[in-house]
Amino acid sequence: MACLTIFRKQAQALDDALGKPGAMVVAAEIKGAGNGARWFATAHLDAFWREYAELPLDERVFYEVIPPHAVCRLYIDLEFATAANPEVDGEARVARLLRALMRELSKVFRLPTPLSIAHALVLDSSTPAKFSQHVIVHVPGRAFQDVYSVGKFMTTFVARLRARATRAGRSSCVDVAAKDGSPGCLVDLGVYTKNRNFRLYKSSKAGRRAPLVVARTSRFPITSEARLFRDSLVSASIDGADSMTILRCGNRQSVARPRLSLAPVEAERIEAGGSRVCGEHTPAAALFPAVFRHLEDVISPGGRIRTWFYIARSQRIVCEIAGSWKYCHNVKRHHASNNVMLIADLAHGGYYQKCHDPECAAIGFRSNLIPFPLDVLLTLPQFNSGFVDAVIAPHVARIYDRARPGTDGGAGPNSAHPSTRAAEIESSLALLATELDRLDGAGVSADIQS
Numbered sequence: 001m002a003c004l005t006i007f008r009k010q011a012q013a014l015d016d017a018l019g020k021p022g023a024m025v026v027a028a029e030i031k032g033a034g035n036g037a038r039w040f041a042t043a044h045l046d047a048f049w050r051e052y053a054e055l056p057l058d059e060r061v062f063y064e065v066i067p068p069h070a071v072c073r074l075y076i077d078l079e080f081a082t083a084a085n086p087e088v089d090g091e092a093r094v095a096r097l098l099r100a101l102m103r104e105l106s107k108v109f110r111l112p113t114p115l116s117i118a119h120a121l122v123l124d125s126s127t128p129a130k131f132s133q134h135v136i137v138h139v140p141g142r143a144f145q146d147v148y149s150v151g152k153f154m155t156t157f158v159a160r161l162r163a164r165a166t167r168a169g170r171s172s173c174v175d176v177a178a179k180d181g182s183p184g185c186l187v188d189l190g191v192y193t194k195n196r197n198f199r200l201y202k203s204s205k206a207g208r209r210a211p212l213v214v215a216r217t218s219r220f221p222i223t224s225e226a227r228l229f230r231d232s233l234v235s236a237s238i239d240g241a242d243s244m245t246i247l248r249c250g251n252r253q254s255v256a257r258p259r260l261s262l263a264p265v266e267a268e269r270i271e272a273g274g275s276r277v278c279g280e281h282t283p284a285a286a287l288f289p290a291v292f293r294h295l296e297d298v299i300s301p302g303g304r305i306r307t308w309f310y311i312a313r314s315q316r317i318v319c320e321i322a323g324s325w326k327y328c329h330n331v332k333r334h335h336a337s338n339n340v341m342l343i344a345d346l347a348h349g350g351y352y353q354k355c356h357d358p359e360c361a362a363i364g365f366r367s368n369l370i371p372f373p374l375d376v377l378l379t380l381p382q383f384n385s386g387f388v389d390a391v392i393a394p395h396v397a398r399i400y401d402r403a404r405p406g407t408d409g410g411a412g413p414n415s416a417h418p419s420t421r422a423a424e425i426e427s428s429l430a431l432l433a434t435e436l437d438r439l440d441g442a443g444v445s446a447d448i449q450s
């Protein structure tokens with residue numbers, strides 16, 4: 001393709017596109033590499049489309065690279081394995097999801113005109129084995145600040161859908177089974193990470209011949225193929241971002257306040273832990289799949305969980321991180337060579353980081369506890385729905401009453417929980433309160449108590 005300027009590294013391509021109007025960064029799998037390795041290129045998006053549209057199916061294997069700090073549209077990756085979900089009607093689920101999403105967006109961002117499903121471009125590349133759709137939502141005159149804002153909005157939205165369904169005693173439209181039969185989610189919340197590669201309209205995964213096409217259920221208006229291509233992009237085709245209203249989610253709160261620290265005061269040597277369950281990654285994903293998925297998101301791209309063990313006594317999962325992700329909260333940057341550990345602290349609903357760097361290890365550095373997002377919290381045994389209904393919900397209501405000027409609230413400590421677990425529950429509640437604050441920041445607290 002003559003329009004492409006090719007780069008070996010993604011960062012070089014992102015640099016090249018910076019500040020060039022109409023430039024997009026694309027990635028494609030290296031032919032025959034078979035390990036998912038990609039090459040990167042920049043092009044003007046109109047020139048790219050003219051050549052790309054003429055390529056044979058086998059060569060349309062491209063991804064849009066979403067720059068980390070670029071404004072973007074809300075995008076969603078939806079998928080489930082058909083065999084594990086024989087009774088699930090994917091199209092009906094997506095229709096329910098989109099109706100709820102349009103209401104939520106309209107309400108949260110106080111849009112002058114409510115959105116309808118015609119604002120969502122739905123693309124489909126389902127096969128008999130796998131339901132697979134992408135959604136790109138166009139909010140007129142508005143764009144999200146970056147992929148992280150979209151991620152926070154979607155994580156909150158999915159958690160609220162689930163909480164609402166739990167309260168109503170039914171399953172939510174996002175509940176599907178993962179391949180191994182464990183509880184899964186229709187919405188892949190792992191796609192809101194740095195330099196995400198999002199597959200292009202009309203592209204297949206390498207060697208799959210299942211291109212993304214307009215879903216038959218899509219109500220998004222289509223005028224021309226070239227226009228459709230622009231509309232299908234997450235970020236590259238957003239014109240006039242300067243005059244747009246920027247949608248933010250959560251950032252204000254998380255920047256403004258220090259991280260909540262719940263780290264126990266006593267020094268702990270992980271080597272001295274009680275009973276351990278060692279294992280490969282696969283059984284761990286079955287034990288606490290959402291926790292592992294979240295940690296993998298945190299270290300993406302570049303990092304992987306090389307090995308892990310579970311300390312049953314203190315309910316911690318110690319994960320050794322390998323790869324290029326070596327971020328250390330002590331030095332506030334990636335280490336050059338020494339690896340880090342992430343320790344999931346299930347009892348306290350978060351994770352913290354320790355370090356193999358000799359200087360960090362010498363001072364016994366461990367980061368503050370970083371709370372899991374609400375949807376991960378809700379998968380932990382102590383936060384299951386019965387517990388939430390019986391213990392958390394009344395507490396949350398009180399937290400809100402107390403926080404609200406003009407109400408007396410302050411109904412005293414909840415006597416429903418066993419006193420032996422009081423400290424843990426208080427910690428959990430503090431975390432939940434943080435999460436609820438974040439919801440507040442996004443303007444979505446209105447019906448928390450309903």
Ligand SMILES: [Zn+2]
Pocket residue numbers: 328329330331335355356357360
């Ligand atoms: Zn360190």
